[in-house]
Amino acid sequence: MALYVKAAAVLGQLEAKRGSVKALVFNSGHKNIKQLYALVCETLRYSPVLEDIISTTALLKKEKKLQMNVAKVLVYDLLFGKGLKCGGSWKALIMKHRSQLKSTLARLKIKRKVCRNEDLIESKPAKDYRLPRYVRVNLLKTNMEDVIDYFKREDYLYLGQATDADHLKNLASKQFVSDPHLPELLVFHPKIDLHENVLYTAGHIILQDKASCLPAHLLNPPVGSHVIDACAAPGNKTSHLAAILCNKGKLFAFDLDTKRLATMGTLLLRAGVTCHEMANQDFLLVDASDSKYQGVKYILLDPSCSGSGIVNRLNQFTDDEDSSSTQRLQALAAFQHKALSHALSFPSVERVIYSTCSVNREENEDVVEKILQQYGNHFR
Numbered sequence: 001m002a003l004y005v006k007a008a009a010v011l012g013q014l015e016a017k018r019g020s021v022k023a024l025v026f027n028s029g030h031k032n033i034k035q036l037y038a039l040v041c042e043t044l045r046y047s048p049v050l051e052d053i054i055s056t057t058a059l060l061k062k063e064k065k066l067q068m069n070v071a072k073v074l075v076y077d078l079l080f081g082k083g084l085k086c087g088g089s090w091k092a093l094i095m096k097h098r099s100q101l102k103s104t105l106a107r108l109k110i111k112r113k114v115c116r117n118e119d120l121i122e123s124k125p126a127k128d129y130r131l132p133r134y135v136r137v138n139l140l141k142t143n144m145e146d147v148i149d150y151f152k153r154e155d156y157l158y159l160g161q162a163t164d165a166d167h168l169k170n171l172a173s174k175q176f177v178s179d180p181h182l183p184e185l186l187v188f189h190p191k192i193d194l195h196e197n198v199l200y201t202a203g204h205i206i207l208q209d210k211a212s213c214l215p216a217h218l219l220n221p222p223v224g225s226h227v228i229d230a231c232a233a234p235g236n237k238t239s240h241l242a243a244i245l246c247n248k249g250k251l252f253a254f255d256l257d258t259k260r261l262a263t264m265g266t267l268l269l270r271a272g273v274t275c276h277e278m279a280n281q282d283f284l285l286v287d288a289s290d291s292k293y294q295g296v297k298y299i300l301l302d303p304s305c306s307g308s309g310i311v312n313r314l315n316q317f318t319d320d321e322d323s324s325s326t327q328r329l330q331a332l333a334a335f336q337h338k339a340l341s342h343a344l345s346f347p348s349v350e351r352v353i354y355s356t357c358s359v360n361r362e363e364n365e366d367v368v369e370k371i372l373q374q375y376g377n378h379f380r
Helices: 002-015 021-026 033-045 047-056 068-079 088-095 098-111 144-153 165-169 210-219 236-245 258-271 326-343 365-375
Strands: 133-137 157-161 175-178 185-188 205-207 226-229 250-255 276-280 296-301 351-354
Touching: 002 021, 002 033, 002 068, 021 033, 021 258, 033 047, 033 068, 047 068, 047 098, 068 088, 068 098, 088 098, 133 210, 144 157, 144 185, 205 236, 210 236, 210 296, 210 351, 226 236, 236 250, 236 258, 250 258, 258 276, 296 326, 326 351, 326 365
Parallel strands: 157 175, 226 250, 226 296, 250 276, 296 351
Antiparallel strands: 133 185, 133 205, 175 185
16 A cells, blocks of 8 residues: 555646656655655556546546545556555455446547557657667676676577667677777666576676766876765766776765765665765765865766756656756756866866766856866866
8 A cells, every 4th residue: 555655745846847757756755665666657657548537437536535546546546557456455456346447448448449458558769768778797706707607507698799779779689799998887778677586696797877977088097096075875887986996986976965875875785886985965064174075086967957868867757947957057057167166176187087967068068168168278
C-alpha cells in the first residue's frame, strides 16, 4: 500500500512542479527506490490512457474517496503492470471494478486499432531516443580484459573497439564493443539490464553514461594529486576520479544533500574507493584558504542545472514553459557562475572542469564567457 501512496504523492509533486522525477523519488523515503521509480515512470507514460479509462468507467464518481493520482497508479498496475502488489482496502476497492476496467481497455484498443498495450501510447519522435547502455569498468577492482572475458563466458559477443556511431546503434542484444574514446568504457544494447549482474553488485562495473564519464576523463588528474569534486553526489564521477588517481592522493567530495551523500558513501564503498574525504557541506562555503586545500590543483565542478540535455528524462511529462523560463535559467546561471568563480579561487588550482547536463547557452557558454571576462588572462 505504501508503494502506491508514495507514487501518487510523487505524481502530485510533479504536477506542482516541485522537482524532477528522479529527485522526488529519491527524496520520497520509500525503501525500494528502484520499484517506486519504475512505477512512477510507467504511470507517466500511460497517463493519458489511464485518464481515459478512469473517466470512461466513472471510477472516481463511484469511489468518492479515491483521488486521480492514486487511481492512476492502481489502475496502471492492474492493467499494464505485474498485478496489484497491495492488499487490504485498496486492492478490494479496485478489484470491484476489475472486469469493467479490463473491458474498457479492450474496447479502447479496438477503437484505436491496436493489438498491444504499448501501441496505445502516443509516440513523440523528438523524444524517442535509444541510447546504448554504457558500462564503465572500475579499474580499482578489475581490468578491461577480465571484464570482457567474463561477458564472453556469459555468451556475449565482443566486437572489438567501435569506430563510429553507427557501430553503436546497430548492436544486437548480446553484442558489445569498447568505446572509441574512453578506454575503460564498454557499450551494450540499450535494453540490456545489468543491475542484478554480479560485476555490478560487486562494484567491478559502474553503470554510467558516457557523458557522465567525460568530466573526470578530461580533468585527468595525475596519480597522487589532490582533487576536489565540488558537487559530488551521487558519486559516479567521484568514483571515476578515484580510479584515475589509483586511490592515491586525496579526493575531497562535497555535497549539501544529506541523503544523496549517504547514497554516495555506499556507492564509493562498493567501488573500493579509499582516497576520499566526504563532507556534507555547501561548496560555496568551503574556505579556499584552508591549509588542507593548499595542494588542490584539480577541481571538477558539475553544479545543479536545468537538466535540459538529459535524454529520456520524461520532461515531456514534467516540464512546461516555466521550467525553462528566463527567470529560472538566470537563477541557475548565477549560482553556476558563483560556484565556478569559487573553484578558481583555490590558490594552487591549475585545471577546472565545468560541466552541466544542460543544452542551454545561459548555463554553459555564457557562464564560461563571463568567468573569462572576470579573470582576464589569469586562466585560459
